[in-house]
Amino acid sequence: MTVSRKNGAINGGGASGITESVVGGRQQGTARLPTFADSDRWWRPTFARSPRLSISWAALVVFSIVALASRPAGAVDPKKVFNQRCTACHTFGKGIKVGPDLKGVTARRQRPWLLSFIRSSQTVISRGDPVATELYRTFKKQRMPDWTDLSPQDVTAILDWLAADGPDQKPADERDAELATAADVARARALFEGRVALASGGAACGSCHAIRDHEHRGGGTLGPDLTSAYLRYRDRALTLFLRHPCTPRQPELGSGRYLEPDEAFALKAYLREAALAASPFATYPITEAKRGHP
Numbered sequence: 001m002t003v004s005r006k007n008g009a010i011n012g013g014g015a016s017g018i019t020e021s022v023v024g025g026r027q028q029g030t031a032r033l034p035t036f037a038d039s040d041r042w043w044r045p046t047f048a049r050s051p052r053l054s055i056s057w058a059a060l061v062v063f064s065i066v067a068l069a070s071r072p073a074g075a076v077d078p079k080k081v082f083n084q085r086c087t088a089c090h091t092f093g094k095g096i097k098v099g100p101d102l103k104g105v106t107a108r109r110q111r112p113w114l115l116s117f118i119r120s121s122q123t124v125i126s127r128g129d130p131v132a133t134e135l136y137r138t139f140k141k142q143r144m145p146d147w148t149d150l151s152p153q154d155v156t157a158i159l160d161w162l163a164a165d166g167p168d169q170k171p172a173d174e175r176d177a178e179l180a181t182a183a184d185v186a187r188a189r190a191l192f193e194g195r196v197a198l199a200s201g202g203a204a205c206g207s208c209h210a211i212r213d214h215e216h217r218g219g220g221t222l223g224p225d226l227t228s229a230y231l232r233y234r235d236r237a238l239t240l241f242l243r244h245p246c247t248p249r250q251p252e253l254g255s256g257r258y259l260e261p262d263e264a265f266a267l268k269a270y271l272r273e274a275a276l277a278a279s280p281f282a283t284y285p286i287t288e289a290k291r292g293h294p
Helices: 039-043 051-069 078-086 111-119 121-126 130-138 152-163 182-193 229-241 261-278
Strands: 003-006 019-022 210-213 216-219
Touching (some): 121 130, 182 216, 182 261, 210 261, 229 261
Antiparallel strands (some): 003 019
């Protein structure tokens, strides 16, 4: 969204007559309720008819407010913030967009300056900071929104993520299963059999599914046999599938995610090894590109 207005950021608050543009503001959607006729009945808490429900509802609201207020430092998700707030105007290693390329920004600028500029770029510009005013002029007086809702700890976490080339990093579960080590497969075998607990506290795969692991066969019978699952779905489909519980069950549905990325990667590698052991002619040699070489 771009909004034209008269700029007063450089001359102490008075209108300068210079037209500027405001870009990169938050994009917010409006939640919509169902459209059927009695939609107002299903969501309204019936406080008057149920005092106990009223007390429970109030307690839930208070708990939510306290939880948000007490969010630990560094709890912000840098990737989520970057995708929601930065990518409209900035790239990472792909050149200038509306604003400068952010790859290497933590090496080009000092941390205190970046902290001040990200939280309130107009304040830094109004102080006459030479770097800020030059950026403002170079990028056609496009105003960067002030992100004062981000704490200094939040901004520091985002800068650390950028310094580590965060936007170029793949989640662990997106790595190709061919890159797994013997230790990854051994860990996955223990996770599958339930000898090592999942981080979510959920049931082990082997409680419902069987697998033929070389000459050994074990597991449950409630779900399908997974011996050939990797050959049927391959890497990408299994990556997506393992991000969600295979059936609606607790405690997985109450956790942030079903499997941690490193757990999903290891299990995917274990499924690959089992599939190739059962079908030796279905081998696919690892390529140099998958090793990270050109």
